[in-house]
Structures are given as C-alpha cells and as structure tokens.
Amino acid sequence: MSQKILLVTKNQFGYQTDYYKYACYLKNLYDITYFSFDNSKKKIHEEKIKSVYICANTSYLGRALLFYYKLIRFLQTNKVDLIIIKSFDYCFFLKLLFPKKKFILDLRSSAISLNQIKRLYHNLLIRLNTKFFSNITIISEGLAQKLHLKNYCVVPLGAEIISKKNKQFDELKLMYIGTLDNRDVDKTVKGVKLFLSKEHNVETFEYHIFGKGKEFEECRLKNTIEECNLRKKVFFHGYKRHEEIVEYFDKCNVGVSYVPITFFYDNQPPTKTFEYLLSGMACIATGTSENKKIIVPENGILCADSAENFARSLEKLYKNRNRYHSDMIRSTVINAQWDKIVNNILLRVIKKII
Structure with missing residues (x-):
C-alpha cells in the first residue's frame, strides 16, 4: 500500500x-x-x-x-x-x-x-x-x-516546455503572462512606444499581455495602451489559463519577465522566466538577483525597471535578433x-x- x-x-x-x-x-x-x-x-x-x-x-x-x-x-x-x-x-x-x-x-x-x-x-x-x-x-x-x-x-x-516550436527572430512578437498587481507592466508599454518611435524600420510588431490585477491596475494598463496609440500592436487579453494560450507560446518569440527591482521581489524567481526560455523564446527580464542567475547572453537581456531601459533592451535585442536560436535557449534552463x-x-x- x-x-x-x-x-x-x-x-x-x-x-x-x-x-x-x-x-x-x-x-x-x-x-x-x-x-x-x-x-x-x-x-x-x-x-x-x-x-x-x-x-x-x-x-x-x-x-x-x-x-x-x-x-x-x-x-x-x-x-x-x-x-x-x-x-x-x-x-x-x-x-x-x-x-x-x-x-x-x-x-x-x-x-x-x-x-x-x-x-x-x-x-x-x-x-x-x-x-x-x-x-x-x-x-x-x-x-x-x-x-x-x-x-x-x-x-x-x-516550468514545463509549453511550446516545442522553434522560433524565428526576424520580427518581434512579445508576450507577458502573470499578475498585474504591483508589477508596473504599463512601463513596458511605454517602453514599446519609445522603441517603435526610434526603430522606424520595424514593420511587424506585436505585444500580447495576459493576466489580471486590481481594477485600477487593469485600467492603468488599458489607458496606457490608448495614450500610446498602440491599440493595433499591444493587446491586453486579461486572465487566461495556460492551455488557452498555448498558441501564443508558439507564435511569440520574446518573453517579458518584468518585476520591479525591490528588495522584497529580489529573491523571488519568476515562473514566467523559465516558461519563456523552455518554450524557446528570448527573454527580456528585469535585473533581480534571481533573474541574473538565469539570463545569459544566449537566452536574453537584463534590463532596469524603467520604460527607457526597457526600450533600450528591446533595441539591443532587435539588433542582435539573429543570434538567438530556440534550441540553444532551451538548453540554458533544461534542468528547470x-x-x-x-x-x-x-x-x-x-x-x-x-
């Protein structure tokens, strides 16, 4: 027994x-x-x-x-x-x-x-x-x-390997999944606006945001998308279970692991960082102590928790996009x-x- x-x-x-x-x-x-x-x-x-x-x-x-x-x-x-x-x-x-x-x-x-x-x-x-x-x-x-x-x-x-599809990195398709509470995800939207205003040759760009938060957090995110005039490029889908968004793990090639850099978040490893990498996505992650242990040049870029730094990280990732390969990205976190x-x-x- x-x-x-x-x-x-x-x-x-x-x-x-x-x-x-x-x-x-x-x-x-x-x-x-x-x-x-x-x-x-x-x-x-x-x-x-x-x-x-x-x-x-x-x-x-x-x-x-x-x-x-x-x-x-x-x-x-x-x-x-x-x-x-x-x-x-x-x-x-x-x-x-x-x-x-x-x-x-x-x-x-x-x-x-x-x-x-x-x-x-x-x-x-x-x-x-x-x-x-x-x-x-x-x-x-x-x-x-x-x-x-x-x-x-x-x-x-x-995490699990949610997507086994190898990604192409010729164009940027971003994804954020997680809570919106106290995460300042609106700063990533402002960062996207700054990035697109500089990179005029970027024709195809998508950013899909999944998650829920307090009413004021969701309103702030929606208002930021409107104010930045990004309704056709940034999409807030609300809360979905993982099995409902597998198609986005297949189609997106950059995961956003954005956590404010504070001492009370610093030692909390974000699930989403592993989920993105095991699905073969490059990752833009804020530079918390735990993300610094995970993110290496082969799988992504670390950034500070500001719109301006997020935009610079996007620019760097875009310019080096042909260096990323899904199999290599997965191999960096295979034991996770x-x-x-x-x-x-x-x-x-x-x-x-x-």
Missing part, C-alpha cells in the same frame, strides 16, 4: 503551479491528497489525486479559523505519512498539536506587500514558523539567506523542468523522511 502524502496550501488545486506539479509527479509513487480552499474557480481534476476543499466564502478571520479547524480534524481522523505545508501564518501550531507527525515546511515566498510594517510582520511570522519544523524546503538560496535560515533544502521553481525538480530534488527530501 502506498504511503500517504498530504499537500496543504490555501490555493485551490490547479491554480498554484508548484503544488499542482508536486501532486502530478508524485501521484504514481504515493497516495496524494490535496488540501486547499475552494476559491470558487473552475474545478480541475487529476486521476489518482484526491482533493479536500474548504469553503472560502467568509471573512478573512472566518476563513483562517475554518481552514485550521478542518485541517486539524482531517489530521485527527486520517492516517498520513507526511504533510507538506506551504507556509501560512501560525502554521507552527500544527507541529505543536501533532508532534509525532512528519512535516515539511515549504517556503515559496517572503512577504511582498508594499506596506513595510506588513512585510516585517509577515516575515517575522515566517521565521517563527521555521523554529518549529526540522524539515524545511525553500524556493531559493537568496530567500534562505534573507530569512536567516541554517538548515534547509532548496527546491527551486520550475518540473519533472527533474520533483524527481531529483523533492523526492530525495521525501525519501529521507519517510
């Missing part, structure tokens, strides 16, 4: 890439149960993976208490060999309540609120959680250093595929515990 692993995260099944991939690649080796909120999104079903959903249609405090209560009841009434928890506030109480159970505390992010007091508070809670767990995994070395951790294993971010991360890193951690 297979050993039982419980994956605990507040993100509904299928809507957090890391845990969705953990479940999919571990399901043939272990009995996997996924414990999460029901965030009223379309249910995704995977063979051999059981889902336990907790209603999220209450107040913030009500949701938190209900999640805790249901999780405690589940652990009291079900045999579980290992619990992998995506860190959340006060989850250390689980270790106090079930001291004999085996846990992995998994850290995917530090606090990224724009409010400094909130960041300090939540980072303190993260560090408090780590004091109670002997098995800790974390997304990057940089984040481990930031949180002053000593005993941990890095389980990095990964989820099957390799789960089978070569996470599985090794699990086998040491159970």
Whole structure:
C-alpha cells in the first residue's frame, strides 16, 4: 500500500503551479491528497489525486479559523505519512498539536506587500514558523539567506516546455503572462512606444499581455495602451489559463519577465522566466538577483525597471535578433523542468523522511 502524502496550501488545486506539479509527479509513487480552499474557480481534476476543499466564502478571520479547524480534524481522523505545508501564518501550531507527525515546511515566498510594517510582520511570522519544523524546503538560496535560515533544502521553481516550436527572430512578437498587481507592466508599454518611435524600420510588431490585477491596475494598463496609440500592436487579453494560450507560446518569440527591482521581489524567481526560455523564446527580464542567475547572453537581456531601459533592451535585442536560436535557449534552463525538480530534488527530501 502506498504511503500517504498530504499537500496543504490555501490555493485551490490547479491554480498554484508548484503544488499542482508536486501532486502530478508524485501521484504514481504515493497516495496524494490535496488540501486547499475552494476559491470558487473552475474545478480541475487529476486521476489518482484526491482533493479536500474548504469553503472560502467568509471573512478573512472566518476563513483562517475554518481552514485550521478542518485541517486539524482531517489530521485527527486520517492516517498520513507526511504533510507538506506551504507556509501560512501560525502554521507552527500544527507541529505543536501533532508532534509525532512528519512535516515539511515549504517556503515559496517572503512577504511582498508594499506596506513595510506588513512585510516585517509577515516575515517575522515566517521565521517563527521555521523554529518549529526540522524539515524545511525553500524556493531559493537568496530567500534562505534573507530569512536567516541554517538548515534547509532548496527546491527551486520550475516550468514545463509549453511550446516545442522553434522560433524565428526576424520580427518581434512579445508576450507577458502573470499578475498585474504591483508589477508596473504599463512601463513596458511605454517602453514599446519609445522603441517603435526610434526603430522606424520595424514593420511587424506585436505585444500580447495576459493576466489580471486590481481594477485600477487593469485600467492603468488599458489607458496606457490608448495614450500610446498602440491599440493595433499591444493587446491586453486579461486572465487566461495556460492551455488557452498555448498558441501564443508558439507564435511569440520574446518573453517579458518584468518585476520591479525591490528588495522584497529580489529573491523571488519568476515562473514566467523559465516558461519563456523552455518554450524557446528570448527573454527580456528585469535585473533581480534571481533573474541574473538565469539570463545569459544566449537566452536574453537584463534590463532596469524603467520604460527607457526597457526600450533600450528591446533595441539591443532587435539588433542582435539573429543570434538567438530556440534550441540553444532551451538548453540554458533544461534542468528547470518540473519533472527533474520533483524527481531529483523533492523526492530525495521525501525519501529521507519517510
């Protein structure tokens, strides 16, 4: 009989890439149960993976208490060999309540609120959680250093090869996928305007933006597209699931990994950087510490987080466009595929515990 692993995260099944991939690649080796909120999104079903959903249609405090209560009841009434928890506030109480159970505390992010007091508070809670767990995994070395951790294993971010099509780089077709909240994506649109005003010989140019954000973020992006008179070149598609935009991973040849360069984003590896590169696209990425580890001359260009620098990076990429080759680009991040991360890193951690 297979050993039982419980994956605990507040993100509904299928809507957090890391845990969705953990479940999919571990399901043939272990009995996997996924414990999460029901965030009223379309249910995704995977063979051999059981889902336990907790209603999220209450107040913030009500949701938190209900999640805790249901999780405690589940652990009291079900045999579980290992619990992998995506860190959340006060989850250390689980270790106090079930001291004999085996846990992995998994850290995917530090606090990224724009409010400094909130960041300090939540980072303190993260560090408090780590004091109670002997098995800790974390997304990057940089984040481990930031949180002053000593005993941990890095389980990095990964991606899948969404597009196997080799790209042609004679014309530019850009793509951004991800959240719009606090990302200043409108600056990339302003950068496109500056680039096109200088490069008059660029006849074919497209920029496709996928994602959602707060209403004012989406309005600002739409207004910037209008103000820059780029309605025929820059297209905001809103939120789409990956399977809905595979055709754009096939047709686009430049991925935009634009994250503001701040100390609270600096150690967060962007999923999108790996997704673009594994799909054979060149990548324009802001120069965070994590992007600097990924972007090399063979696969893209680093830029500062301003419209002017984004435009200069586009200009440089366009002038050197014939140097890029999809097979070479993919080879620079070949070990960042989820099957390799789960089978070569996470599985090794699990086998040491159970």
